[in-house]
Amino acid sequence: MKGMAGKGFNMILLILCFTNLKIILGHEHMDGFGEQPLAKIAIHKILLALHSSASITAAPFLLGIKGEDTEWVNVELHSPNPSVDDWVGVFSPANFNSSTCPYTAGVGKVEEPYICTAPIKYKYANDSNPRYTETGKAVLKFQLINQRADFSFALFSGGLSDARLVAVSNSISFANPKAPVYPRLALGKSWDEMTITWTSGYDINEAVPFVEWGLPEGSQTRSPAGTLTFNRNSMYTYRLGHMLADGSYVWSKKYSFKASPYPGQNSLQRVIIFGDMGKAERDGSNEYANYQPGSLNTTDQLIKDLNNYDIVFHIGDMPYANGYISQWDQFTAQVQEISSTVPYMIASGNHERDWPNTGSFYDTPDSGGECGVLAETMYYFPAENRAKFWYATLI
Numbered sequence: 001m002k003g004m005a006g007k008g009f010n011m012i013l014l015i016l017c018f019t020n021l022k023i024i025l026g027h028e029h030m031d032g033f034g035e036q037p038l039a040k041i042a043i044h045k046i047l048l049a050l051h052s053s054a055s056i057t058a059a060p061f062l063l064g065i066k067g068e069d070t071e072w073v074n075v076e077l078h079s080p081n082p083s084v085d086d087w088v089g090v091f092s093p094a095n096f097n098s099s100t101c102p103y104t105a106g107v108g109k110v111e112e113p114y115i116c117t118a119p120i121k122y123k124y125a126n127d128s129n130p131r132y133t134e135t136g137k138a139v140l141k142f143q144l145i146n147q148r149a150d151f152s153f154a155l156f157s158g159g160l161s162d163a164r165l166v167a168v169s170n171s172i173s174f175a176n177p178k179a180p181v182y183p184r185l186a187l188g189k190s191w192d193e194m195t196i197t198w199t200s201g202y203d204i205n206e207a208v209p210f211v212e213w214g215l216p217e218g219s220q221t222r223s224p225a226g227t228l229t230f231n232r233n234s235m236y237t238y239r240l241g242h243m244l245a246d247g248s249y250v251w252s253k254k255y256s257f258k259a260s261p262y263p264g265q266n267s268l269q270r271v272i273i274f275g276d277m278g279k280a281e282r283d284g285s286n287e288y289a290n291y292q293p294g295s296l297n298t299t300d301q302l303i304k305d306l307n308n309y310d311i312v313f314h315i316g317d318m319p320y321a322n323g324y325i326s327q328w329d330q331f332t333a334q335v336q337e338i339s340s341t342v343p344y345m346i347a348s349g350n351h352e353r354d355w356p357n358t359g360s361f362y363d364t365p366d367s368g369g370e371c372g373v374l375a376e377t378m379y380y381f382p383a384e385n386r387a388k389f390w391y392a393t394l395i
Contacts, residue, residue, distance in 0.1 A: 040161070057170060059076075069174075085124070098116070123283075180251075183339065183340040186343050187394075198240050207243060257341055257342065260310065271309065310343075311342055325374065328374050
């Protein structure tokens, strides 16, 4: 188990059984093209141009009141000086002013920036209203996921490279931003182990993580992070939990998975292998190189076919986050219906690991400085040396 600032990653090992097919995964490389859309925004150059007649409002104020981990939000805006390059950014945490900037004493900068946080997504103001430049009014729809903090929206003019901050919205939040979400199953280091990793806002020092599991119609067992034993070929349900210091509990949704056959058993294991999927936004916001809708097509087909395969190998180039950590949250949310049901095994691509002079397989800047840290933190894989990303597994 691990606790990290602003983010908790909790792992539990589950004993299962698998057939004797050996797959070796390593480093996958594909030359990147296009540009991470968030990198197009010159955050360090943004200037303040707040206008008393401009406004932007987000609703509803409270999200996830029934335990949802994703919701649609309406953002209503008005600009007295609309232009075709106006855009709206989504920020999380909601407070993104200069008070969040690290202290530099002016070293290396002509002047201190006004904003030091990149948005997690953006849309152009005329996305929903082609007459925006005439009316100055628009209503945009954004899909938000629960990712451990509140949100605010900001209206900018001047395009992405020379932006001016015109108006800032109210803040909105999920009912419990710290709730455990987006479970990821993965095979352990031996044929009879399974791991579950999930994301939570609770630090390991403020809440005890555990899993409640059992047969669908049987009694449920609450187990702390550790090793559990299952019968072969049985279907199990589980949900993620955190016990707080006051003795109360916080729960995730309920999920299910099937224990696999033991080695040598006469069985069929169906395997999906692919790479370079990326991530995409269902609300149509920032896209990577204009090909990301294919990412949603792949995800949706895998969800539709969940009963027809037993394990997934995603062999690199996952969200193309390129250093923008929020994109990993978006990716784990996108594939959670898959990763919570069957093992989701990963390998390292150039967009996860490569950075000059760091010992990566290729000496390119394709990871945006991640150097594999995000991939190996967000997903478990049974490598002896996790920094190298090479491993073999039995299925």
